[in-house]
Structure formats: C-alpha cells, structure tokens
Amino acid sequence: MTAEPLNIRSYLEKHYPFWEHLNAQEQELLCSRSLLQSCRKGEFLYSNDDDCLGILLVLKGQLRIFIQSGDTREITLFRVGNGQVCTLSASCIIQEITFDIQIEADEDTELIVTNVSCFRSLMKQNIYVENYIYKETTEHFSDVMWAMNQILFSSFDQRLAGYLLDESIRTHSATLHTTHEQIARNLGSAREVVSRMLKYFEKEGIVSLARGTVTITDEKRLKTCTYGEKRCKCQEKNK
Amino acid sequence: MTAEPLNIRSYLEKHYPFWEHLNAQEQELLCSRSLLQSCRKGEFLYSNDDDCLGILLVLKGQLRIFIQSGDTREITLFRVGNGQVCTLSASCIIQEITFDIQIEADEDTELIVTNVSCFRSLMKQNIYVENYIYKETTEHFSDVMWAMNQILFSSFDQRLAGYLLDESIRTHSATLHTTHEQIARNLGSAREVVSRMLKYFEKEGIVSLARGTVTITDEKRLKTCTYGEKRCKCQEKNK
Incomplete structure (x- = not known):
C-alpha cells in the first residue's frame, strides 16, 4: 500500500466525471482519502465479514466480482477492468443495496481505493457524487x-463455449491456463459437468485438453455453439 | 385510460421526492404527461416489442416484473406494490440498462404512467430527477x-415453501388459487418439478391439493422448510 498523492489526483480527475462539480475542499478530501493499492492475481479484496471496503478505481489489471453460497458455490457477476469503477464494494454507503459480494483479483491489479466515510460525506453534500454512484x-x-x-x-x-471464447479474447491466447474446477466456479456449475462437456468438445475436435490447460482448436465451431440459430451438434445431443 | 389532472398532481407530489426540486414549469410538465391507468389482473403492461412504456407509480394493486427466455420460461424479478415505482419500464431513458423486462398485473391495478419523453427532459435538466431514477x-x-x-x-x-408462504401472506389466505403451471412459471421451474414437490408436501401433511388450489395445512412445518438451520425431512430426502 503506497500513497502517491500527486498521481492519485490526476487519476481521480481523469476518471471521476463529478470531479468538476467538486469545490477545492471536496477535491482535497477525495485525494487525501484515496490510496494506491496493488494486489496479486488470486488475492481477495473483500469478504462479507470485512468492513465496507470503499469505492474502487482499477488502473491496471482486472477484478472479478462474485457471490458465493454457503456451500462455496460461486457465481461471477461481472468483471471490472482498466479505468472502470466498482461501487458494490462500498455497499454500506448505498442504502438501497442489501446484498453482499466478494472480490478477487483476476490478474495482478493496481487500483485506487477511496474510503467509504469520504464518499459518504461527499454523497451527502454533493448530488453529483451521489448521482455518479447510483x-x-x-x-x-x-x-x-x-x-x-x-x-x-x-x-x-x-455457456461453456461462450466462456472459453471470452477468456481466449481476454487473455489474447487460444490456450487457457485454467482447471476444470476454476471454470466450474466461474460458471456456477460443478467440476464434473464441466469436465464432461469439455471432453465432448475435445471429441468433436473443438478443443484439446491437457493438465491445467484448455486449447481452442476450432474457434469457428466453438462460436456456432454460443448463439441461437446455428446450433452445433453438441447442443442437439445435450438437449 | 382516464386523465384526472387534480388527483394526479397530488399523487405525484406525495410519491416523488424530487417534486420539491422542480420549478413550476417542470411540475406542470410532469403532471401533463402523466396518465391514470387501470389494468386487470393478468394483463400485460409491457413487452420487448413495444415502445418504452414510461415510469410507473402503483396506486393500488401490484405488478410483477419478470424476464422470459425464448422457450417461454419465466423468472420473476420482483413485485411493485402500493406507492412503489417501477423504473425498468422506462429502460430506454436509462442508458446503463441494456436488458428487457416484462410486466404483468398480479392483481387489478391502478397506476400512474408518466411518459418517457417527459422524464427524459426532466432528467436532462434536473439532476434531482436523474438521481431519483438511478x-x-x-x-x-x-x-x-x-x-x-x-x-x-x-x-x-x-424455494417452493418460501413461495407458498409469501403468497399466503400476500393474499391473506391459507388457500392459494393457483395452478402448478403458474407456480412453476413464478419459480422459473417446470410444472412436473412443482407437482412432484407439492405431492411430497401433501404426503407430509404440510399442504392439501385440489383442482386449482393449494391449501397450507401446517404452516409451522412449511416454515421450517424455508430456512437454513432447521431443515425439514423433505429437504434431507431431496438433497
């Protein structure tokens, strides 16, 4: 955790559109309560048990926002990447939000965390800040x-085809370094279900599997699996 | 569809907290673009193919907001009752909203519909209106x-136990007039699954079934089905 007030000011100014509606004192408050933070891939940023974390502005990397049930089943809600903001990490200042989420770094990530008490006062005194958050x-x-x-x-x-394509685009690679367990977690499914379907894709020549990797070998056919009209065999079989 | 300008003004004033931030001209615009509307139980208010409907303020009755997949499977998202407002029916003026919903009257319902072009201009010129919508x-x-x-x-x-209890509270009756098909639609499940579980509940003496009705006969046991710690037999069996 390093504080770099000068950099922080320029990032806040660039990414928060309400900046121009803040007076000098409010700008100062925002800067002084914001911290640069780095986290490693796989690190958790927030859990139900912790205090309300704050508003997050991602400068580099990516965060995954998800919910978890008692039996550790996970559902990925969305991801927050470069220049994007996460408000659900500050749900304590948004009274309409009554659910809890968890945050994990998908990659090594740098972000600015602004503490909740700062946003709480800014939201109260400045409608533009409140409006931005909502x-x-x-x-x-x-x-x-x-x-x-x-x-x-x-x-x-x-869903599996869509997920593999998305991950391939996101990582700029046809080879995904992931386990069946991880895919299952991201899709809110069971490892066995993912493994079975991946093996089916492999038999069809759409992917090839190795320990810890899934490689897309026929992107075109994988794409036909994802959308409505052109249904691939795998779906017919799976209906 | 009847326009009653005087009543409408008092309802808008009472239910829209941004009213006090509107100037006389804006108040006039809001009133003139708002209409009283009644709809019968079961009537649809909105579908993907229609134009953007407007902001809805329910005065009496209840609306059900749901999503539907291609094969007519439905998921109920939430309900909007007396004095509550639905904004998702005006998604065309909220650029962040990129999904479609459907609306059905759960009961005979009276509401005020304000057209979208009115809200579009109010949101543009008055930050309090925009903030309210978000x-x-x-x-x-x-x-x-x-x-x-x-x-x-x-x-x-x-889920089924929770649904039956909710419906019983909502309708002030232990006897619910509903088909298994309707329950399945509301729970995003299949009729067969609902029928099987209801028959199980019946065998356990928790409900009694007749054509078009489900009657709760042991509310206490039904309640133990819904929450975490005290699990009823039905769940053990169903795991």
Whole structure:
C-alpha cells in the first residue's frame, strides 16, 4: 500500500466525471482519502465479514466480482477492468443495496481505493457524487442481468463455449491456463459437468485438453455453439 | 385510460421526492404527461416489442416484473406494490440498462404512467430527477439480487415453501388459487418439478391439493422448510 498523492489526483480527475462539480475542499478530501493499492492475481479484496471496503478505481489489471453460497458455490457477476469503477464494494454507503459480494483479483491489479466515510460525506453534500454512484451501480445491474440471463436461460454447452471464447479474447491466447474446477466456479456449475462437456468438445475436435490447460482448436465451431440459430451438434445431443 | 389532472398532481407530489426540486414549469410538465391507468389482473403492461412504456407509480394493486427466455420460461424479478415505482419500464431513458423486462398485473391495478419523453427532459435538466431514477433502479437491483440468490442457491423445496408462504401472506389466505403451471412459471421451474414437490408436501401433511388450489395445512412445518438451520425431512430426502 503506497500513497502517491500527486498521481492519485490526476487519476481521480481523469476518471471521476463529478470531479468538476467538486469545490477545492471536496477535491482535497477525495485525494487525501484515496490510496494506491496493488494486489496479486488470486488475492481477495473483500469478504462479507470485512468492513465496507470503499469505492474502487482499477488502473491496471482486472477484478472479478462474485457471490458465493454457503456451500462455496460461486457465481461471477461481472468483471471490472482498466479505468472502470466498482461501487458494490462500498455497499454500506448505498442504502438501497442489501446484498453482499466478494472480490478477487483476476490478474495482478493496481487500483485506487477511496474510503467509504469520504464518499459518504461527499454523497451527502454533493448530488453529483451521489448521482455518479447510483449511475455506476445501475451499470453493474445491467452486467448482473446479463450474467443472470446466461446462467438461467442458456444451455450449458452454449455457456461453456461462450466462456472459453471470452477468456481466449481476454487473455489474447487460444490456450487457457485454467482447471476444470476454476471454470466450474466461474460458471456456477460443478467440476464434473464441466469436465464432461469439455471432453465432448475435445471429441468433436473443438478443443484439446491437457493438465491445467484448455486449447481452442476450432474457434469457428466453438462460436456456432454460443448463439441461437446455428446450433452445433453438441447442443442437439445435450438437449 | 382516464386523465384526472387534480388527483394526479397530488399523487405525484406525495410519491416523488424530487417534486420539491422542480420549478413550476417542470411540475406542470410532469403532471401533463402523466396518465391514470387501470389494468386487470393478468394483463400485460409491457413487452420487448413495444415502445418504452414510461415510469410507473402503483396506486393500488401490484405488478410483477419478470424476464422470459425464448422457450417461454419465466423468472420473476420482483413485485411493485402500493406507492412503489417501477423504473425498468422506462429502460430506454436509462442508458446503463441494456436488458428487457416484462410486466404483468398480479392483481387489478391502478397506476400512474408518466411518459418517457417527459422524464427524459426532466432528467436532462434536473439532476434531482436523474438521481431519483438511478436510486430507484438501484433498489430494483437489490430485489433482483435477492431473487437470483433464491434461484441459484436455495434448494427447490426451500424455494417452493418460501413461495407458498409469501403468497399466503400476500393474499391473506391459507388457500392459494393457483395452478402448478403458474407456480412453476413464478419459480422459473417446470410444472412436473412443482407437482412432484407439492405431492411430497401433501404426503407430509404440510399442504392439501385440489383442482386449482393449494391449501397450507401446517404452516409451522412449511416454515421450517424455508430456512437454513432447521431443515425439514423433505429437504434431507431431496438433497
């Protein structure tokens, strides 16, 4: 955890559109209560038991926002990348939000954490700050609805195909370094279900599997698995 | 559809907290673009194909907000009752919202519909209106997260028990006039699954079934089905 007041000011000014509506004193408060923080891939930033963390601005890397049930089943809600903000990590200052989330660094991540008491006062005294927080939260809402639709309405082969393609784009690689367990966690499914479907994809020549990796060998066919009209064999079989 | 300008003004004044931040002209605009509307139980208010409906203020009755997949499977997101507002019916003016919902009247319902172009201009010129819309939408977000948690993390017997209890409270009656098909739609499940579990509840003496009705005969035991610690037999069996 390093405080670099000068850098921080320029980042806040660049990324928070309400900056221009803050008076000098409010700008000063925001800067003084914001800290640069780094976290390693796989590190947790927030859990139900901790205090309310604060508003997060990601400068580099990516955070994964998810919910977890008692039996450790996880559902990924959305991800927050470069230049994006997470407000759900400060749910204690948004009285309308009555649910808990968890945050994990997907990659080595650098971010600015602004503490909640600062945002609490700014929201109270400046409607532009309050409006910004609710606006960003509404954007998270849309992301969550997208995830929910995927989980509830897509067949599992479509979801798995979509996930593999997304990960391939995100990591700029056809080879994904991941376990079946990790994929299952991200899709809110069981390892056995993921393994079975991956083996089916492998038989069809769509992916190749090795210890700790999944390599996409036929991207075109994988794509036909994900969307409505052109359904691939795997789905027919799986219906 | 009847316009009653005088009544409408007093309702808007009472239920919209941003009213005091509107100038006389803005108040006039809001009143003139708001209409009293009645709809019968079971009537649809909105579908993906229609134009953006507007902001809804429920005066009497209740609306059910849900999403639907291609194959007509439904998921109830939340309900909006007396004095409550629905903003998702005006998603075209909230650019962060990129999903579609459907609305059905759960009961005979009276509401005020304010058209979107009115809210679009008010939001643009008055930050208090914009802030109100995002705040209400954030509240919908919380409701949706609750529904999502129920769907994803509760076992089916817990969800069914919770649903029957909720409906019994909502209708002030131990006898629910509903079909298994309707329950399945509300829980995003299949009729067969609902029928099987209801028959199990019946065998356990928790409910009694007749054509078009489900009657709760042992509310206490039904309650033990819904919550974590005290698990009823049905769940043990169903695990």
